[in-house]
Amino acid sequence: MLVCSRCGFRYPEEFRLRCDCGGTLFVEKNISGRFGENLRNHFDIRRYLSFLPVSEGHLPVIIPAITPIVELALDGVNVLFKLEYLQPTGSFKDRGTYVTIAKLMKEGLTEVVLDSSGNAALSLAAFSKAAGISVHIFVPALTSSGKLELLKRLGTELHVIDGSRMEVHRAAIEFAERRGITYVSHWLNPYFIEGTKTIAFEVYESAGVPDYVLVPTGSGSLFIGLWKGFSELKKMGEIDRLPHFVAVQASGYESLCKRSEEKSHLAEGIAIPEPPRLEEMRKILIETEGKCMSVGDAEIAEAIRWLWEWGFIVEPTSATVLAALWRLRKDGSVPEGSKVLLPLTGSGLKLTQGI
Known part of the structure; x- marks a missing residue:
């Protein structure tokens, strides 16, 4: 079932992008039983087929992976780097x-x-x-x-x-x-959000519930997907709290933070100043007691150099979350000892110059 985020009208699961009222849509799927009871015996995205609005007779031949998590003690917190840049085409x-x-x-x-x-x-x-x-x-x-x-x-x-x-x-x-x-x-x-929510399921199975989730945020497909995944786990009674969500945006293209005068040239993946799901993202920040962060190119360049030196060959958009974490630790917004999820969203093998 598709449900309008604005008026609540329900549609059958057909391919459509908006409600007749102009509102955006979410998939609503009733799951019986506990989370673990619905898992499939696969070690890729098909593990979560019971939670997805797909027909098993019409599955793509390219199959997204369950990506690794690298946990590092960094600047007083436990960081979970989720290596989404290792997906078949190099991104989440x-x-x-x-x-x-x-x-x-x-x-x-x-x-x-x-x-x-x-x-x-x-x-x-x-x-x-x-x-x-x-x-x-x-x-x-x-x-x-x-x-x-x-x-x-x-x-x-x-x-x-x-x-x-x-x-x-x-x-x-x-x-x-x-x-x-x-x-x-x-x-x-x-339906795109239904796919990105599976990252939350993987994180939960591998590392539990993080205290903070920092997400590169332009259109919000990953930000909203992660929230939806953790929310569904909570609805199923699998977890009792949601992480604090931090929307990390590129300077000059902010939609949730105050717009900066200087424009980022590095974070091309989130250079989206007018996302259509803006109201949903604002509600998520309120619900999770989260916040918006804006980072500029100098911070992004420093973060990507660190990531590359540690073997994470990602593109600049991915580095925005590390840049944001450094600032949040400096001002005390993320307490010492916190568990922090940083999804590394895209491969740097497509771009290795100009940084």
Whole structure:
């Protein structure tokens, strides 16, 4: 069942992005029994099929992994680095794409449009190619050259837009409407969030409930997904509290924090100043007694150098959470001894210059 976040109207589980009232949608799935009773005997995302709105007769051939957690004592806290950059196409986006493609396959949709800063595009391009779905990808002209080259090699219809991330978003919508092609925005797609919530399940199984979750936050697909996963665990009676959520945003593109004058050039993955799920994210910050943090390029560059030196070859967007943690520890917002989840969201092998 799809439920509108604004008016509460319910729809059957079909592929749609918004309610007729304009509100965004969430998947609501009733699970009987305890969490452990519903786990499957797989060591990948299929372990959580009972919690996902998918048909087992229409599963993608590319399968997202259960990614490792590296726990390190850092600056007085226990940090859980979740290595999402080890997914098949190099980012956490594979989780959301997996559920999205399963839905598209079930409904027989064979041509779609997506706008992205890179990682979501790469993920959809790879999964769609394997599923026989044609893809039109809209990306900003400033997208890293490595990502653009990979998109070309995957055979997508690539539309490079000389404009801001929001202009790319609008161009994709206009193209989809003009051509009558299904638009699958990961910003709005309720099935995408169903995929990203599985990270919370993995963290819980491996390390319990963190005290704080720091998330690179632009459109909010990971931020909301992690909250939804931990919330479902709480609803099932598996846990009794939610972590404090910290939305980490790039300077100059803040939607939850006060907008900075200086714009980040490094955190391209979260350069999204007008996310459509802004109200949901605000509610999550209130519910979890969380906060918004904004970081700039100098902090991001320092954090990514540290991560690379420790063997975490990630892209700059991933480094925003470490930069935020250092500042939160310095001002005492995260107490000593806390358990802190830092998802490392995208591979740096697509971008190793200009930092």
